[in-house]
Amino acid sequence: MSQIFENCRSKGACDYKFDEEYYEDIIYNNFAKDVQVNTEIYEPVVQNVEDHATKNIHKFQSKVKKDNASLIFDETSLKEAKVLGQVDCKFIAAIMKKRSGAKEAGEYLILFDQHAVSERIRLERNLADYLNEEQWVSVEVENIILKMSNDQILYLHNYKDKFTQLGLQWTINDKEVNVHSIPEAILGKNPREVEKVIKAVRNLIIEEINIMKLQKGCLSFYPKSIMDLVFSEACRYAIKFGDQLSKNDCIELLNALSNCKTPFQCAHGRPVMAVIMDIKVENRDYKINMTKLKKFKRVQ
Ligand SMILES: [Zn+2]
Incomplete structure (x- = not known):
């Protein structure tokens, strides 16, 4: 009886009724014959095989450490990456070279x-739209009326230039602040709900005033109240796990990634890729054993 059939029966791998003859005669026997014939005809000659035997394990481990330390990729590695295609609707498989100049x-x-990958590309594209050199791009909005304390109004008044850098424009009426321009990043590409926008504007003003108090009048150019929105927007509209991609989509994504300033991290700082294995350049020559081939021909 074939090993395949024995395994199926003893391990309960399949529940349906077996056709014993089918398993015995066709699958296993043909498979076994093919393997035998092929291994007899093709004799592999492999060169440069490293000795990974136990006695060399320490040498091997330190070599792996050293190899990983120099495992550095750059935009050129990305640009020249050979895309293999999508895996399991989650990953893009590619072959990539170490950066030029590596040992x-x-x-x-x-x-x-x-x-x-998609999140990083969106993040950098959106930021390029939202930032104009030393300033956050500003958009006009219907008046947002904020009630603020005297202290906060004083800061708004004294540091107007700095708040303008963030894309904020306002007028003050007594204790009310009428905001009529806000950073476009707070509004978003697909405009957010009014309440969220108002909350973000208020948070931005309070956050910056607190920073100014701590840093003697210096503001944060990348305040959390704006950046959190920019990150979550990039994430929300990015390609998800489960989305199907053609090989062309994959190529375009990696190409766009190679044009990013920080291509190896997602919007939240996590790595965008994992190295699965080292592809050794080995000369794997196969030569045909003519004597056995001739014998094989005669059998046919
Ligand atoms: Zn995300």
Whole structure:
């Protein structure tokens, strides 16, 4: 009886009624014959195989450490990456070279997290739209009326230039602040709900005043109240796990990623890729054993 059939029966791998003859005669026997014939005809000659035997384990481990330390990729590695395609509607598989100038050249099989890649691209594109050199791009809005304390109004008044850098414009009526321009990043590409916008504007003013108090009048150019919205927008509209991508989509994504300023981290700072394995450049020559081939021909 074939091993496949024995396994199926003893391990209860399949529940349906077995066709004993089918398993015995066709699948296993043909498979076994093919394997035998092929291994007899093709004799592999593998060169440069490293000795990974136990006695060399320490040497091997320190080599792995050293290899990983020099495992550095750059935009060129990304630009020249050979895209293999999508895996499991989650990852983009590609072969990537170490950056030029690395001690030894090497190629690696890489899996990119498709969500993280898309998120990073969106983040940088959106930021490029939201920032204009030293200033956050400002958009006019219907008046947002905020009630603020005297202290806060004083800060708004004294540091008007700095708040303008953030894209805020307002007029003050008694204790009310009429905000008529806000950073576009707070509004978003697909405008957010009014309450969220009002809350974000208020948070931005309070956050910056607190920072100014701590840092003697210096403001934060990337305040949390804006950046959290920018990050979550990039995440929300990015490609998700489960989205199907064609090979072309994958190529375009990696190409766009290579143009990013920080291509190896997602919007939240997590790595966008994982190195799966080192692809050794080995000369794997196969030569045909003519004597056995001739014998095989005669049998046919
Ligand atoms: Zn995300």
